[in-house]
Amino acid sequence: MNRALARLLICLYPRDWRQRYSEEFEALLLAGRGGLRTAANVVWSALCEHIFSIRGGYMDQPTFGAIIKKPSAFLPLAMSLTALAMLGGAYIFSLSRGHGGLVREPDEGAIAHLWQLLMAGQMPVLVFFAIKWLPRAPRQTLYVLALQAGAALASMAPVFLLNL
Amino acid sequence: MIEDIATMCGTRLGPGTLYGAIARLEQQGWIEPLPAEERRRPYRITGKGLKVLRARLSMLKMFTKAGLERLESL
Numbered sequence: 178m179n180r181a182l183a184r185l186l187i188c189l190y191p192r193d194w195r196q197r198y199s200e201e202f203e204a205l206l207l208a209g210r211g212g213l214r215t216a217a218n219v220v221w222s223a224l225c226e227h228i229f230s231i232r233g234g235y236m237d238q239p240t241f242g243a244i245i246k247k248p249s250a251f252l253p254l255a256m257s258l259t260a261l262a263m264l265g266g267a268y269i270f271s272l273s274r275g276h277g278g279l280v281r282e283p284d285e286g287a288i289a290h291l292w293q294l295l296m297a298g299q300m301p302v303l304v305f306f307a308i309k310w311l312p313r314a315p316r317q318t319l320y321v322l323a324l325q326a327g328a329a330l331a332s333m334a335p336v337f338l339l340n341l
Numbered sequence: 342m343i344e345d346i347a348t349m350c351g352t353r354l355g356p357g358t359l360y361g362a363i364a365r366l367e368q369q370g371w372i373e374p375l376p377a378e379e380r381r382r383p384y385r386i387t388g389k390g391l392k393v394l395r396a397r398l399s400m401l402k403m404f405t406k407a408g409l410e411r412l413e414s415l
Contacts, residue, residue: 195362201381203380205360218355222358226361
């Protein structure tokens with residue numbers, strides 16, 4: 178196979194895979210017979226690598242700390258905690274004005290609408306995070322998802338407990 | 342390696358398939374890379390890989406034996 182085609186095919190692989198294997202893989206492609214069948218095999222393997230990506234021994238395994246710093250990991254957490262903080266703030270404000278805490282109102286106020294927006298808005302982010310990171314680092318991603326679920330439940334608990 | 346597999350099994354692996362397998366074997370810790378020879382990189386089986394291979398081959402041997410015995414009894 179000629180060098181230009183080999184490099185082009187290698188470009189189809191994910192970046193971390195290329196960093197680890199590109200040199201030796203290129204040597205293998207250059208040494209072997211080219212042809213449509215080989216090219217199709219490499220294209221298919223590159224596609225599979227994008228869908229079910231693996232982490233070779235020398236590739237950096239993303240740690241829990243590295244994953245939690247990703248926007249799609251911390252945004253849902255921040256949204257849940259903001260929603261919880263809003264409820265807490267509203268509760269304290271209500272107590273300070275002598276209303277005896279939060280009560281269910283037929284006409285939902287701004288706080289309720291914001292809470293709903295924050296909780297619903299994090300769902301697409303959560304789905305994106307799970308799709309992107311579960312195949313790459315299942316265990317660490319599950320920890321983050323558990324944390325996100327915990328934060329969401331903590332935010333929902335007062336709504337159900339106080340029957341708001 | 343491709344030639345070796347072709348001789349042994351009669352199936353010629355594509356380079357993408359071969360490197361998919363190598364990457365997964367390395368990820369499992371069953372093989373490890375040796376220092377590169379020019380641009381080629383040899384690999385060797387690890388202790389853990391030997392254990393797994395031995396277990397898999399033993400299971401395959403038992404399976405083959407049982408299968409052949411049943412075939413003979415037909």
